[in-house]
Amino acid sequence: MSIDATALRPRISRLQAAMAAEGIDALVSFKPEHTFYMSGFNPVLYSHPVIVILPAKGAPTLLVHALRVAHGRDEGFVDDLRAYGVWSTTQTMGPKWEDALQQILIEKGLDSKTIGVEADATPVARWKTVESLVPSATLADSSKLIDRCRLIKDPDEIANARIAADLADRGMNAAVAELAAGGTERDAVAASTKAMNDHWRKHLPDIEVADFGGLEGGAVSGLYTWVLSGERMFRNCDNSIIRKPESHDACAIFIWAIANGIHAENERTVIFSDVPEANRAALKTILDIREEIIPMMKPGVPLAELYHITKRRLIEAGYEKNIPGRIGHTIGIGAHEHYSLDGVTDVIMEPGMMFTLEPNLRVPDQNVSTQISDTILITEDGHEFLTKSLGGLIEV
Numbered sequence: 001m002s003i004d005a006t007a008l009r010p011r012i013s014r015l016q017a018a019m020a021a022e023g024i025d026a027l028v029s030f031k032p033e034h035t036f037y038m039s040g041f042n043p044v045l046y047s048h049p050v051i052v053i054l055p056a057k058g059a060p061t062l063l064v065h066a067l068r069v070a071h072g073r074d075e076g077f078v079d080d081l082r083a084y085g086v087w088s089t090t091q092t093m094g095p096k097w098e099d100a101l102q103q104i105l106i107e108k109g110l111d112s113k114t115i116g117v118e119a120d121a122t123p124v125a126r127w128k129t130v131e132s133l134v135p136s137a138t139l140a141d142s143s144k145l146i147d148r149c150r151l152i153k154d155p156d157e158i159a160n161a162r163i164a165a166d167l168a169d170r171g172m173n174a175a176v177a178e179l180a181a182g183g184t185e186r187d188a189v190a191a192s193t194k195a196m197n198d199h200w201r202k203h204l205p206d207i208e209v210a211d212f213g214g215l216e217g218g219a220v221s222g223l224y225t226w227v228l229s230g231e232r233m234f235r236n237c238d239n240s241i242i243r244k245p246e247s248h249d250a251c252a253i254f255i256w257a258i259a260n261g262i263h264a265e266n267e268r269t270v271i272f273s274d275v276p277e278a279n280r281a282a283l284k285t286i287l288d289i290r291e292e293i294i295p296m297m298k299p300g301v302p303l304a305e306l307y308h309i310t311k312r313r314l315i316e317a318g319y320e321k322n323i324p325g326r327i328g329h330t331i332g333i334g335a336h337e338h339y340s341l342d343g344v345t346d347v348i349m350e351p352g353m354m355f356t357l358e359p360n361l362r363v364p365d366q367n368v369s370t371q372i373s374d375t376i377l378i379t380e381d382g383h384e385f386l387t388k389s390l391g392g393l394i395e396v
Contacts (some may be wrong), residue, residue, distance in 0.1 A: 266374065
């Protein structure tokens, strides 16, 4: 990519504008997805806190454990990198992150200001710790502020989403082929993940596929596939088993792929030759609904309108008891970001937004389940399907 790896991203300016509007003088972020969002650094394992301090004016500061300094310097786009802890000969601000964070906030004149912290992701004990470090400051919840800024993707995020979507497409094609050849759920998973990893290792030397970890573990690969057949489709997310789909089954393939911290989602329903007519009718209904929705995916249209179209069409088709709670979600740093395509969201589509389009049906008493999802980018004059693998009625 031609994007400068060391330049601050437009999202920093968006965040600072939102902070100014809400009277927040600085963000102190611990959430892995958000520290990555503001710094470009994902250590994979977060056993030692990674902290970003973003003032309303000026550049961010990245505070990491001494063990992560070289990694953070190599991969992040933040110039002001500080360290805490003890590790070999690395110079740090002291052994504890608490003392280092306090020093930074005092140095920046933020110790008596309003500081935003993500209440939805920060443990109560850590919130109280930050309060004790700067007792004259006011802590405010910054969760929604950051989530709102994440709705619009920067050029580097869009470029990486395209790569992730291509990986997901390759995984999907391999999974469908394996099922067509008579494979089990796990055979399809193995073929899918192999296809994605093979393309990654051969053709994407500068792309990381690590996902975001936590205090007790990390995700060194975020190339995920799971396959659920027959009644197991109703589980939605589960480990695949050694089960060969039967001739009367429908089978769902779910794929999340990631490239440099940005996700794409691709999901398809495969049917076999003797699948009941109820399954075919449900799939046709969903595919028809998608065709009505597609022209509406453009700037200026409320996201909720896509849900209202789906609800109306499902009622007209006789599925009024089976209306889903949502038909997709925003996507990017998170495979499932916080905004849903439901009937109450206030989001208006804008260029740079990404979401999944997945109208679906669950009719348990008929053993009918559908799952078709694509990753969509809203453009200046419409939309782009980032996932492009075979869709429609897939019969093997």
